[in-house]
Amino acid sequence: MSMLKIKDLHVSVADKEIVKGLDLEIKAGEVHAIMGLNGAGKSTLANTIAGRDDYTVTKGTIEFEGKDLLALEPHERVGEGIFLGFQYPVEIPGVSNLNFLRTALNSVRRYRGLEDMSAAEFMKLVRAKAAELKMDPDMLKRFVNVGFSGGEKKRNEMVQMSVLDPKLAVLDETDSGLDIDALRTVAEGINAQRRDDTAILLITHYQRLLSYVQPDVVHVMIDGRIVKSGGKELALELEEKGYADVA
Amino acid sequence: MQDQPMTGYESQVQALIGTLPGTDDLRAQALEAFEAEGFPTAKTEDWRYSDIRALRKQVYGLAAPAETLPVLPEPLGAVSARFVFVNGHYDEDQSDLGDLWQTVQIRPLANHFMANAERANELVRGDDAISYLNTALLRDGLVLSVPAGVVIDAPIEVLHMMTGAEGAATHIRHVVELGEGAKATVVERFLGDETGYWTNALFQARVAEGASLSHIRVQEEGANALHTAKAYVNIDAEGSYTSVGLSVGGKTARFEAHVRLLGEEACAVVDGVALAASGQSHDTFSHVSHTVPAATSDQIFRTIADSRGKTSFAGKVTVAKDAQKTEADQSFKALVFDKTAEANAKPELEIFADDVKCSHGATVGELDAKAIYYLTSRGIDPATARQMLVAAFTAAALERVPAEDVKAAMADRIDAWMTARSVKAVA
Numbered sequence: 108m109s110m111l112k113i114k115d116l117h118v119s120v121a122d123k124e125i126v127k128g129l130d131l132e133i134k135a136g137e138v139h140a141i142m143g144l145n146g147a148g149k150s151t152l153a154n155t156i157a158g159r160d161d162y163t164v165t166k167g168t169i170e171f172e173g174k175d176l177l178a179l180e181p182h183e184r185v186g187e188g189i190f191l192g193f194q195y196p197v198e199i200p201g202v203s204n205l206n207f208l209r210t211a212l213n214s215v216r217r218y219r220g221l222e223d224m225s226a227a228e229f230m231k232l233v234r235a236k237a238a239e240l241k242m243d244p245d246m247l248k249r250f251v252n253v254g255f256s257g258g259e260k261k262r263n264e265m266v267q268m269s270v271l272d273p274k275l276a277v278l279d280e281t282d283s284g285l286d287i288d289a290l291r292t293v294a295e296g297i298n299a300q301r302r303d304d305t306a307i308l309l310i311t312h313y314q315r316l317l318s319y320v321q322p323d324v325v326h327v328m329i330d331g332r333i334v335k336s337g338g339k340e341l342a343l344e345l346e347e348k349g350y351a352d353v354a
Numbered sequence: 355m356q357d358q359p360m361t362g363y364e365s366q367v368q369a370l371i372g373t374l375p376g377t378d379d380l381r382a383q384a385l386e387a388f389e390a391e392g393f394p395t396a397k398t399e400d401w402r403y404s405d406i407r408a409l410r411k412q413v414y415g416l417a418a419p420a421e422t423l424p425v426l427p428e429p430l431g432a433v434s435a436r437f438v439f440v441n442g443h444y445d446e447d448q449s450d451l452g453d454l455w456q457t458v459q460i461r462p463l464a465n466h467f468m469a470n471a472e473r474a475n476e477l478v479r480g481d482d483a484i485s486y487l488n489t490a491l492l493r494d495g496l497v498l499s500v501p502a503g504v505v506i507d508a509p510i511e512v513l514h515m516m517t518g519a520e521g522a523a524t525h526i527r528h529v530v531e532l533g534e535g536a537k538a539t540v541v542e543r544f545l546g547d548e549t550g551y552w553t554n555a556l557f558q559a560r561v562a563e564g565a566s567l568s569h570i571r572v573q574e575e576g577a578n579a580l581h582t583a584k585a586y587v588n589i590d591a592e593g594s595y596t597s598v599g600l601s602v603g604g605k606t607a608r609f610e611a612h613v614r615l616l617g618e619e620a621c622a623v624v625d626g627v628a629l630a631a632s633g634q635s636h637d638t639f640s641h642v643s644h645t646v647p648a649a650t651s652d653q654i655f656r657t658i659a660d661s662r663g664k665t666s667f668a669g670k671v672t673v674a675k676d677a678q679k680t681e682a683d684q685s686f687k688a689l690v691f692d693k694t695a696e697a698n699a700k701p702e703l704e705i706f707a708d709d710v711k712c713s714h715g716a717t718v719g720e721l722d723a724k725a726i727y728y729l730t731s732r733g734i735d736p737a738t739a740r741q742m743l744v745a746a747f748t749a750a751a752l753e754r755v756p757a758e759d760v761k762a763a764m765a766d767r768i769d770a771w772m773t774a775r776s777v778k779a780v781a
Contacts, residue, residue, distance in 0.1 A: 180736070181727065182733050182734055182739075185732060201745070202743070206742075207732070211732035214734045
């Protein structure tokens with residue numbers, strides 16, 4: 108059974124149609140990559156899956172594990188098991204990373220009918236995840252993303268993903284702005300999340316990340332539609348020949 | 355229309371003549387000044403943001419002692435003493451002096467003047483009709499004198515409760531004196547029922563050399579109350595005064611801080627948070643006066659106005675010609691939840707010295723939609739997300755509350771206010 112099933116999706120932003128009839132199916136255990144140039148609608152697709160409210164779905168459906176995803180609020184989608192890694196993580200002065208993570212985790216647990224995690228258990232979990240992703244533990248005490256470098260922000264996104272342990276992770280340009288060491292660490296974080304019962308949708312410009320996280324399926328997105336799909340070799344072909352020739 | 359309320363107050367003053375030793379002349383002078391000045395109007399510049407039409411429509415009688423004593427809330431944290439005033443009358447039974455009386459001179463104002471009539475001369479007379487009226491009609495309050503070098507760790511809580519006082523007022527007066535190097539925290543709380551009463555509070559303090567006074571105000575008056583409060587504070591060299599307020603209650607509420615830095619390296623902090631729900635108005639007016647060199651002042655205000663709520667801040671800093679090396683900062687940030695919410699800011703700097711560091715900033719905005727989306731995209735529901743952002747927004751203005759438990763209690767009230775907003779939005 109498909110985990111995510113998108114049918115004939117049309118999305119408008121400020122009355123301009125950006126996604127123009129997109130179909131996509133992702134099964135548990137799969138890693139998909141969507142590649143495309145700026146303005147192709149990749150980020151709009153990612154944010155529509157997450158439920159950003161100024162993006163209007165004018166036509167089509169998104170089902171997640173058989174449920175109508177579009178009927179759910181953003182926080183409910185997270186409860187169902189969706190995670191969006193932001194291209195531009197937001198800075199939140201005054202809210203500590205730890206408070207943010209703990210509130211997020213306990214919100215998701217409550218949505219799933221679980222008890223809050225105890226403070227001690229939570230600290231143990233977060234410290235372990237931060238260590239896996241080579242994040243300085245001091246950054247957990249700092250305000251969310253405030254004063255973080257581009258790479259630190261992306262690493263922070265991976266820590267959040269890893270703590271929330273989603274079924275489907277949609278990672279929007281998680282590789283952009285990273286040096287090679289940070290890219291490797293982030294890729295390790297993604298690979299750790301890759302399991303038989305999870306799925307990952309990578310959105311990227313470049314093939315670079317895909318040498319560390321090997322996708323099962325690669326899609327090419329141009330002007331709001333997926334125009335071509337194939338195996339991981341399609342990414343290399345794109346890198347070599349450019350989008351115009353491949354599509 | 356002006357005349358009628360004035361006459362009403364005259365008879366109230368007459369009735370108090372002879373009740374407090376040393377105060378008769380003071381009352382007469384204050385009444386005269388009150389009558390000459392008259393209540394502020396919509397045209398009075400310093401009062402333009404406050405709706406005090408109620409003062410011109412009716413004469414507020416003097417609140418009688420409560421017929422039935424209300425149940426009092428627990429203190430906001432660990433306290434070294436607690437003083438309770440119900441309808442402006444000292445309630446000995448519900449007050450708790452702790453061990454404080456052993457080190458500190460502390461007693462109700464009435465008893466104080468019974469013993470030291472001449473000390474009535476030290477009472478601040480006021481600077482407008484409302485404060486003159488406080489002086490003309492004062493009956494009770496707290497007199498606290500902390501001797502030099504004495505440090506009182508836990509706060510002294512002063513609880514004001516108004517009950518069954520429709521159309522009535524209390525003109526309460528607290529007098530605080532800290533000797534050299536002394537240290538104390540006074541937490542003033544204002545509570546009341548749904549009646550249309552008026553709390554007119556005046557707090558006067560003298561902070562001697564190297565002493566440190568924290569003055570925390572938690573204003574949770576009843577929904578129909580008028581609340582006017584003033585603090586007049588003089589600070590000597592190396593002394594410090596820290597005022598942190600939280601204004602949530604009342605229909606119309608105003609706090610004024612008049613702080614004078616009288617000695618070098620004296621320090622004044624006037625911080626506060628105000629939360630205005632529909633139909634409420636919270637107004638803060640501060641005047642910090644740098645009269646000598648090398649004193650500092652810092653003010654952080656964070657206010658939030660919901661639909662049809664109004665918050666205002668007017669901050670005046672004056673730096674005298676000789677007050678070189680003055681440092682004065684002022685930061686005012688307001689959130690408005692929709693187009694019917696109102697936030698006003700009026701910084702005013704009068705600087706006559708040339709070697710000073712003075713700054714002020716004022717911003718008005720809405721909660722950051724991107725931040726709300728980011729928080730909700732991590733599973734946090736929108737109401738909690740807004741609550742977190744509001745807690746973060748107001749944190750800087752509560753930071754200087756010295757007692758952690760009191761600070762936490764104030765933060766809890768901000769959370770509760772946000773919870774009430776989200777419930778209302780859903781309904």
